[in-house]
Amino acid sequence: MPENTEYKASKLDNQGTAYKERLNSWAIARLVPNTQREIVARFRSRSDADGYMQHLRQEMPNASFMVVFDCQREEAVI
Template sequence: MTYFNQLHPWCLMRRLPKLQTSVVARFRRRCDAEAHQRVLQRMGPGVSYNIVFDVAIKSADATT
């Protein structure tokens, strides 16, 4: 996970066909992600978006 991704853990994801997803944007705060989601919903009402908290978990094996 890059440093930018660590600083911006909230992701706005778009659902695609065949159970695929695409990260539309990353945010530092959930309220920013929700505001951006509302704008996108107004621009394209037929598209579905989800907000997720993306955090990388370090395993014990990665430290050795």
């Protein structure tokens, strides 16, 4: 009996995407009114996020940014 390769491919794609999303847990958030935050970019390492945040602060000195570890990202999607 032949295998259903389409099913396996889609299942592996979903697993790969979920793993890739978990890699980028460090994020730069822009602080907006009403105690909300808006994710600007995601990174694999804290040092990459810190470096990009310095760049953002130079480009937009009046905006407020902070580096956050977004560990509940998957729960929010569900």
